[in-house]
Amino acid sequence: MTLYPPIEPHETGMLEVGDGHALYWEVCGNPAGKPAVVLHGGPGSGCTPASRRYFDPARYRVVLFDQRNAGRSTPWAGEPEVDLSANTTAHLLRDIEQLREDLGIERWLVQGGSWGVTLAFAYAEAFPERVSELVLLAVTSADRWLLDWITRDMGRVFPREWDRFRAGVPERDRDGDLAAAYSRLLHDPDPAVRAKAAQDWCDWEDTHVSLAPGAEPAMSVMDPARQLAIARLVTHYWGNGCFLEDGQLLRDAGRLAGVPGVMVHGRFDVSGPLDVAWRMHQAWPGSELVVVGDAGHGGGSTAAAVVAATDRFADRGQLT
Numbered sequence: 001m002t003l004y005p006p007i008e009p010h011e012t013g014m015l016e017v018g019d020g021h022a023l024y025w026e027v028c029g030n031p032a033g034k035p036a037v038v039l040h041g042g043p044g045s046g047c048t049p050a051s052r053r054y055f056d057p058a059r060y061r062v063v064l065f066d067q068r069n070a071g072r073s074t075p076w077a078g079e080p081e082v083d084l085s086a087n088t089t090a091h092l093l094r095d096i097e098q099l100r101e102d103l104g105i106e107r108w109l110v111q112g113g114s115w116g117v118t119l120a121f122a123y124a125e126a127f128p129e130r131v132s133e134l135v136l137l138a139v140t141s142a143d144r145w146l147l148d149w150i151t152r153d154m155g156r157v158f159p160r161e162w163d164r165f166r167a168g169v170p171e172r173d174r175d176g177d178l179a180a181a182y183s184r185l186l187h188d189p190d191p192a193v194r195a196k197a198a199q200d201w202c203d204w205e206d207t208h209v210s211l212a213p214g215a216e217p218a219m220s221v222m223d224p225a226r227q228l229a230i231a232r233l234v235t236h237y238w239g240n241g242c243f244l245e246d247g248q249l250l251r252d253a254g255r256l257a258g259v260p261g262v263m264v265h266g267r268f269d270v271s272g273p274l275d276v277a278w279r280m281h282q283a284w285p286g287s288e289l290v291v292v293g294d295a296g297h298g299g300g301s302t303a304a305a306v307v308a309a310t311d312r313f314a315d316r317g318q319l320t
Contacts, residue, residue: 002304003053014074015065015102017095019086024072025065025099029057034132034314035105037063037096039123041114041138044233046071054111054135054306059314063108065099067092067119069233078229080191084236089142089243093123100130109313111306113137114272114297115234117263118242121249121280124256132317134261134287135309138269138297139277141249142242150271151178151238154208157270161207168200180239186232198227201235210296212268253283262288262309264302266295 009026016022026047038051047064055062068087069077077084100108109132112120117136124131140146155162166174173181185197202219209215219227237243245251261284265277274291281289290309294300 002301003050003307004055004057005053006049007052007057009052009064015095015099017068017091017098019091020075021068021086022074023065023068023095023099025063027061027063027103028052029055029060029062031061033057033059033061034316035061035063035103035108036310037065037100037108037110039096039110039112039116039119040064040067040070041112041116042070042230042233043067043115043237044070044077044230045115046073051111051113054303055310056314060109060310063099063103063105065095068095070229076229077232078225082232084232087233087236088240089119089122089237092119093126096123097127097130106130107132109133109135109310111135111137111310114140115237118142118244118249121253121256122244124259125249125252128255128259131259133313134256134259134263135306135313136261136263137265137302137306138272139263139265139280140272141276141280142244142246143250143276144241144246146272146276147179147238147241149273150208154270158207161204165200165204165207168197177239179235182231183235183239186228186235194228195224198224198231201231202227205234208271210266210268210299211270212266212294212296212299215296215299250279250283253280254285256287257285260286260288260313262290262305262312264290264292264305264309266297266300266302267291267293268296271297 009028011027014022046066066073110120169181206217206220295302
């Protein structure tokens with residue numbers, strides 16, 4: 001079995017977290033099962049029904065939520081005018097804790113993918129006593145070199161596509177922070193400027209996300225409003241170094257001692273080079289790194305590896 005069968009939530013709600021924000025959340029699986037929380041990618045992708053299926057519904061109580069300005073949370077980043085100033089990593093960490101407390105959960109397994117991995121590391125390092133295990137897919141960090149790798153250095157791998165990506169910002173910005181330059185365009189008063197910037201950003205995302213043969217486009221074929229919402233949140237975070245100190249997550253990995261975890265990473269993941277996961281594996285006591293040979297930034301047999309990890313942890317130290 002790769003994924004568990006589709007399930008529906010048995011409980012949903014909106015959590016008021018201040019600053020005018022309300023977060024959509026849902027709970028599925030066994031109400032008396034081992035608690036787990038899913039941190040979605042993006043930033044801005046929102047939680048999906050497929051993410052429920054990484055867990056045995058008979059053994060897990062699975063919590064999913066849409067981060068600030070994403071998915072069904074309000075206000076939505078795809079609205080013509082939206083203020084993202086109260087959307088930082090520190091805000092998200094407080095939101096996760098508020099949700100945990102509101103649901104009456106003492107400790108939970110934290111599962112995240114892509115940006116959700118960066119957020120999971122930040123959360124677990126800040127609140128290790130609240131994390132029973134970590135199960136992470138497509139390992140990322142907020143390090144400046146990695147953000148530069150994705151937005152600039154990967155032009156050496158995809159030169160034609162990167163030239164188009166770079167040409168999408170004003171000439172004065174082309175040698176600077178491309179994420180920050182795109183962020184400004186994505187908030188331009190002219191809807192045509194916003195739409196073109198969102199499409200250009202999403203085209204580049206689909207280009208660099210994988211070297212795996214047969215990788216299918218995802219962001220570049222989305223509805224334009226959803227493209228705008230996700231592109232705004234990604235560039236908001238990347239243009240601000242993900243609101244973390246450079247090198248912070250690797251530096252503080254020792255705080256994860258005593259928290260077991262599995263990192264699953266695709267060999268063909270060019271946007272998240274394997275050395276990101278390898279360095280964290282070396283610095284995080286008790287971690288396991290699973291390198292999947294048929295996948296990029298997800299896909300292939302990565303889902304099966306994630307399910308194997310959640311299955312292994314399902315009956316470990318169950319607390320509610």
